[in-house]
Structures are given as C-alpha cells and as structure tokens.
Amino acid sequence: MKVLALSDLHGKFFRLDAIIKKSDPVDAIVICGDITHGGPEVSAVRTISELKQLCPTVLFVPGNWDTREVVEGLGRYTDAINLDVSPRIIKNTLFMGIGYSNPTGNNTPSEISEEEIANKLETLFREMPAVDRKVLVTHAPPLDTLDMTPKGAMGSKSLRAALDKFDLIICGHIHKARGKVKDGAWLINPGYAAEGQAAIIDLETFDVVWIDSVI
Template sequence: MKILAISDIHGKFFRLEGIMRKSDPVDLVVVAGDLTQGGPPENAVRSISELKHFCKNVLCVAGNWDTPEVKAAIGQYAVDLEETPRIYKNTEFMGLGGSNPTGNNTPSEYTEEELEYKLDVLLSHNLPQRTVLVTHTPPQNTLDMTPHGAAGSPALRRALEKVDVVICGHIHGARGKIKDGAWVINPGYAAEGQAAVIDLDTMDIIWIDSVV
C-alpha cells in the first residue's frame, strides 16, 4: 500500500499541484495537520478538494494552527482520523490532532495529560496487524529538534511501542524517517513543496521536492 504523506500546508494550497505532479499513484493521501494558518476553513476545503482530484481517499488530522472551524471542515470534506479511525487493506489509520503547548498560544494546543488521554482512548481496542498513527506533533526526542531543544510530546513517546508507524509534522525542519520502536516519518514542509510517498509494505520512501 502506498500513501502520499503531507504536512504543514499552512494555507498554501497552490503548492499541492507540484507535489501531486511528482507523486506516484497512491492508495491514500494522509495530511498530518496545519492545513491552514489560523483559518479560514475555506483554505482547508481548497486543499482537500485539490487532493481529492488526485486520490479520492483523503485522511487528515488538524494541526495546532487549525481552528475548531477548520477541524469541522476537515470532518465534512475528508476523513478526520481523530474522530473516525479507518481500516484500509488490514491497516488501521488513526489520528491525534493539535499539538502540545508551543508557547505561541496557537488555536489547537493540549496539555500532555489531554494528549495522553486521547491516545489511551485511540489505543484501547484490539489493534489490527498494522497500525498507522497520524499526528501533528512528533514524539519527544524523535524528529522534534528546534533551535530551542526538543519540542515533541512525551505522551506520544510512550505510544511508540504500541503502533507500527507514526506520520507527523509540526517541526518544519525535522523532515526524515527514523525507526524508534515505531517508524516515525515527517514528510517535510508542504508550504515549501515537500512531501513523501511511503510504501507501507517495504517502508521505502520517495521524498518529493517540488520547489527548487
């Protein structure tokens, strides 16, 4: 199964055409949050519409910059994995939107206790053979380094032994793929034309750079 992983569009939906042009055909598109920069919802709808012309199966979570109105639009026009986990070809996709506190008072931030509760609910059932957790924020100490230190979530860190793959974003300069219990993948900064095609069967990745 191949997926196109995208994160941090930040309203720049015009970057998606170049990303899709460089992508292989895929079974699913996964968006790991920050479709907008604080709104408006129409920007999220435009991004989802563009992506649906490429692949009808679009799965999303909201990011810390996505307002409640944006999250509602995601649920109306795509699959909000935080609200509705989905199983495709024996793989369960589930989501955790928003982020841990950033210090910038962005629209969708949660305490670590809230994130841990959300994860406990997501992971409380019997999981299928393969699970993909789509989050906006990365796990602590994994693809989360900023000039001010590690910015990831300790709650997500503790979840790494319970899932197979984590697709995240949030830290624009932390693009990469690391095996740390689960595979953790940041597809890059979509607002600058970055994305990734992930083969979940082999864990091979094609890194997309549509702006050079």
C-alpha cells in the same frame, strides 16, 4: 499499500499542483495537520478538493494552527476523514490519529495538554482491533525523535511513551525536521508542504520516496 503524506501546508494550496504532479498513484493521502494558518475554512476545503485529483481517500488530523471553524468546515463540506475523531481501516492497515499539538509556548489556536494526549492514546489502545499494521497520524512528533528546534526538543512526552504500540507514526509540526528514523516504531516527517515537500510511503516496506516540488 502506498500513501502520499504531507504536513504543514499553512494555507499555501498553490503548492499542491506540483506535489500531485510528482506523486505516483497512491491508495490514500495523509495530512498531518496545519492545513491552514488559522483559517479560513475555505482554504482547507480547497486543499482537500485539490488532493482528490490524485486520490479520493484523504485522511487528516488537525494541527495547532487549524481552528475549530476549519475542522468543522472540513466535516461540513468534504468527505475527508478526521482520524482524530474516527480511526479507519484500509487494506488491513489501521489508521489512527492524534490531532493538534502539545503546548508550544506560542499560544497558537489549537494546543492540548499532555494529559489530553495520553487520554486519547488510552482510548485508542482500548479499541485497537487486530490488523496487519497500525499507523498513527499525528501533528506533533514524539519527544526526542523528529522534534529538534533551536529551542531544543519540542515533541510530546505522551507520544514518546507510546512508541512501541505502533508500526509507523507519520508526523509534522517541526518544519525543518523532515526525515525517517526507527525508535520502537518507524517515524516519518514528510517535510514542509508550504515549501513543496511531501513523501510517498510504502506501508509494507516503510520505504520512502521524498517529493521536492520547489527547487
């Protein structure tokens, strides 16, 4: 099973055409948040419409720049699956989600506390069925993984504590932290979609094909 993963488009949906042209056929598209930069909802809806040219199955979590109106608009006008609300099993792979981000210090529109993240994880653990693979889609990365910034590590402590519960975590949020590491789970940041970056992930091997559509 292969997915196209992207994150942090920040409303620049004009980047999607080139990303789609460079992608192989996939079984699902995964968006790790910050579809918009504070709205509007029409930008998010157009993003889903563009991506459906490649694959009808679109899974997402909201980011810290995706407002309540954006999330409600996606629910009202698209059939994209908000993993922060509804886990989904596709080809015996369980996709779960934790949207928004731990506090950034910048007062962005949609931040949640570490306690809220921990409570969301506990709910996921209680309801986790037996499947071949468990994939967690988050906006924020776990602490001390793909989270380094000039101010230091900005990831989530609660996600850090849950690394051994999943086979793969796909995350974003830190624009310059694109990469793949193994730390309990595999972790992949597909890059900064606002600059044309994305990744195709093989969920059986965890091999990654990096997409760079802007040179």
